[in-house]
Amino acid sequence: MDFINKNINKQSSKIKQEKSKEDEIKINQLIYNWKNTFGNLEKWNKEYNGYTLSNIKVETYGFSSRVYAPWGMNLFALSNYTDIIETGCKCEFLYEIPQHRQFALAKFIYPEQIKINSWDFTPVKVKPYEFCPGYDITGKPIVFNLNNSPHILVAGQQRRGKNASVDNAIVSWIYSCTHREIMFYMFQCAKNDLVKYKECSQVYCYASTLGEILIALKHLEKELFRRTKLFESMVKKADGNDNIFHYNKLHPYNKLPYIIVIIDEFIELMPDNSTDDKDIKIIKNEILKRLQMIGQWGGSLGINYCPLHQKPSAKLMPPFIKNQSSIRICFGFEDLVCCAIVLGDELAKHAYKLPPRKAYFSNNEQNGYLYTPNLKGRIRMFIKDSIKPNHRNLFSDLEKLKSSNKKLQINKTSLSKNIQNKEDYLHKDKGVAPIPKNINKNYTKELNFDKVDPFKSTFDNKKLINNIKNNIPNFVPYNAKTNPEIIIDKTKFDPSKTKKPIKNK
Missing domain, CATH: 3.40.50.300 (P-loop containing nucleotide triphosphate hydrolases)
Structure with missing residues (x-):
């Protein structure tokens, strides 16, 4: 196993060395084309320094690099030379200048390598x-x-x-x-x-x-x-x-x-x-x-x-x-x-x-x-x-909404058919029930007080009491829990009418 591992390591190191040599050749070719392009343009400063490439890396699309400008030259002027660089280096040239403006980040793109x-x-x-x-x-x-x-x-x-x-x-x-x-x-x-x-x-x-x-x-x-x-x-x-x-x-x-x-x-x-x-x-x-x-x-x-x-x-x-x-x-x-x-x-x-x-x-x-x-x-x-x-x-959703509206309309129409008098229907909504049909208006039904529980009718709602007091002067309610038989009333009304009903024996 050790022998096999040693052979694998040797082969991988050879591949890396060969790849590094190929990359080095490619990088040198790029530098050569770059220098010739700007040398023929005669674009340099008084000290004969021009745009230089640094940190060149081989990428799947070509190369990535930094571009430095010498004293007296401007990085933004690279836009004037884009077409010439693409012709001289035989690639597509893209770059961007970061905020610090010390160098430009450039890409040399070879379309035939893009997959x-x-x-x-x-x-x-x-x-x-x-x-x-x-x-x-x-x-x-x-x-x-x-x-x-x-x-x-x-x-x-x-x-x-x-x-x-x-x-x-x-x-x-x-x-x-x-x-x-x-x-x-x-x-x-x-x-x-x-x-x-x-x-x-x-x-x-x-x-x-x-x-x-x-x-x-x-x-x-x-x-x-x-x-x-x-x-x-x-x-x-x-x-x-x-x-x-x-x-x-x-x-x-x-x-x-x-x-x-x-x-x-x-x-x-x-x-x-x-x-x-x-x-x-x-x-x-x-x-x-x-x-x-x-x-x-x-x-x-x-x-x-x-x-x-x-x-x-x-x-x-x-x-x-x-x-x-x-x-x-x-x-x-x-x-x-x-x-x-x-x-x-x-x-x-x-x-x-x-x-x-x-x-x-x-x-x-x-x-x-x-x-x-x-x-x-x-x-x-x-x-x-x-x-x-x-x-x-x-x-x-719109169809369901339409169908629900149709059902609502059908229910309303069927309800209106059962009610002959529409005015009575309106009164019913307000809490006033209509008089049933075929019933004598003068008919009165006997009330059976045996089934009445007087203790259920307590005045728990204070608002109701206040309303009664305001509407009836000198009104004094009685307390059914403490003493339901005694009525304290100083009004002119007949007290007998407010007494508790007496059950029939």
Whole structure:
């Protein structure tokens, strides 16, 4: 055994040595290309010192390194040389400058070495307010916090990877969260890409027609007002915070679920894209009006939208969708103007003519490239535990509400038929019973005092006594418990009428 272990250790050490030699050769080649690039540019200071690389590491995507600037040169000037570096080093060059500004963190990316698109998808463990649409160039999941960056916009041409990115996020949510933590409102405006999630318990609403979408948004409008009133009452308790994150902290046993509104083929909801039918245009305008309300208020209330857009032109992209979307993911267009509408003029070039399943993202905290793994045939296996065909949903709740209202109406009508005089029915509600039919009004029934217990009629209610005193002057009640036979009364009434009834022998 010792002999075998020694051979294994020798082989592993040889492999490490060979790998270190290969890595060293690659690093030396990178340094050589870097020096030649800036040497030919003649970019250095008076002491002939230029940008230098340090802490170079071999990564799965290429290299990571620090970039130092000598005296008299600026790190921010690297943006002017990005295209030249990519040509000289034969790679994609990305960098960011930390707050201390002593050096830049650079990545030299070789697309032929990236194999994220061929990875078999596995869901990422996320919280209900975390959105994970894919992976960065290093293979690390990209996760956005919807509490800090509400609302999402995903755009790109057909077959570029929009749905794969959203599928990555949906499956991770369903795999990680219950229906009490997250609720989906899925609007399938065209095709059927979202139908595979319809029977999941986390999907509270699946709408495929304009009428159903409008009904769902009206319901969400009521939820917006309901949550607004709830959060107004906790401002003092939460030190001025009135958002869903702090509400759930204060109410750990009665948390509100995060609501995600996913809109596939958003272009179909635009009025300019419809026919000349006025009714359809009215419905679409009502839909957009309520989406705008979600964009304005929903972020702090835990209600976020995620539209998928194919053609974000000036006419087909409402300004509020772009302005209210803190997270923007662009999978590339052949038109630079479309990229600019999604990402802005400064970042548009990064998404121009991107290959499929690669996108450029931007939000308040970071930006960069995003990649999606291979999801084909792997979605069902991760959502099967959540599939419940007869689970509670919005439209089933509405049907139950309608049926209960119908039963209530039937009971009211049957009750009104049995009562001939409606005025008597109204008096009955007020505590006055109607005179029964076929009974003589002059008929009087003998009272049997044998069954009367006088001690049951005690005046325990002081309010009743006070009312009687106020209404009858000089009224003095008797105490039936101490001496029921003696009546103390100084009124002009006949005392015999207030005596206790005498039982018949």
